[in-house]
Amino acid sequence: MEELKEIKSVAIVPFTLMSSSISAVLGIIYALILILVLGAVAVFLPSQSHIISSLLMTASVAIIIILPVGSFLFSVLTSFLMAFIYNLLVPRIGGIKLGMVEMKEIRSVPVIPLSLMASSIYTILTFLIILIVAPLLVVVLQGAALASISTSNSMVGLEGLGAIGLIGIVVMVIGIPILVFVFTFIYTALMALVYNFLAPKMGGIRLKFNTIKDNSFEIKKIKPIPLALISAVVMTILNFIFSLPTLAMYFATGNVPGGLGYFLGNTIGMFIVIFILYAIMALLYNYLRPFVGGIELKLE
Known part of the structure; x- marks a missing residue:
């Protein structure tokens, strides 16, 4: 049976630490991908272009340092502010509400x-x-x-x-x-509407909580596949809706191949990228939680 829970507050330090840690790891992954791309570019450069190859090597070293550190510092600031502002706003406008099924699945x-x-x-x-x-x-x-x-x-x-x-x-x-x-x-209203329509049919986000005390809970585990699947479907649908004007312009100007490419990129491409990203984020959360602590919420 679905039970409505309101997030009355978010523990700032655990939320900031977890968010910034995930961002730092994602920064490393992005950096490695960029380095691979730069390496592939360097392979196809003429052998006499040793200066360009050296510049690409220097850029690779900079990227592997700047991206993770920058992602971590930026996430520390934004995560702290978001949790802080959320806690300030809850008494004034009310907190986010979740329709939970047995404290395991967000159904609405x-x-x-x-x-x-x-x-x-x-x-x-x-x-x-x-x-x-x-x-x-x-x-x-x-x-x-x-x-x-x-x-x-x-x-x-x-x-x-x-x-x-x-x-x-x-x-x-x-x-x-x-x-x-x-x-x-x-955008958020549309996202919630689409989620509420799909979650009863394909399953919502599934979480495992630890009770800390009274109404305070720690998110112990996030199941990667349900999170990745519902997030990818919802965001793909929204992205398609907002891309309809551009898609119409492609077909109106007779650029059918461009329109088809744009459509595929905003549906299949978007779904794949979001699915992989959210699955990785859930896996990182589950792996990092024993070391940095999970996100703590006060639910009533």
Whole structure:
């Protein structure tokens, strides 16, 4: 029988540590793939192009260091902020709710709580980023414009640039977060609707919990195949829906081969990539949990 559970809080440190550890390992995998690609390119280079080969070798060494470290540090920041913001928002807008079957399978996800929380978190993160990026971007644009203004009309240019810069900051700080909220809400709502339609038919995400105390639980294990399968199907359907305008343009212009290639890439290609990625993430979670600890949730 399905029982509705609300995620009242997320333990910040375990969530951050697990997310960043998975991101670091994925960074290593991405780095190895890029190195293999660069190695394949180097094989086909002419033998006299030893300089290009050396550059590719140097790039490979940099990639194997930068990608995992960068992925880890970026994930530490974003994961910490997401968990922190989630815990702050729950008393105000309510937490994400999960329709659980025997505390083992997520059979449904109520649409509004998930959409409202996801869009609120991403809007706040976007707002924080823009507060830093917007002034820097405006300064760079003004600097580039000033460099092109001649001495004779520099005063007029400065007055115009000041107004444009102020308007640009206001538009970015207010307009972009609003767009992020609307798009994220719509996308997440569609994702929940598709999940709720498919999960009873093909099975939802399956989890194994450890009881810590009272209503606090640790995610002990995530079954890779159910997670990968439902995630791949849901995201493939959504990606196909949002790609319909582009697909229509291909066929409207008579580019049938291009349209077919685009269609296959957004269905079969998307399904394969998402399935593999989420299966790897679940396997990494199960492997890393004994070492770094699992994600802890308070469910009521």
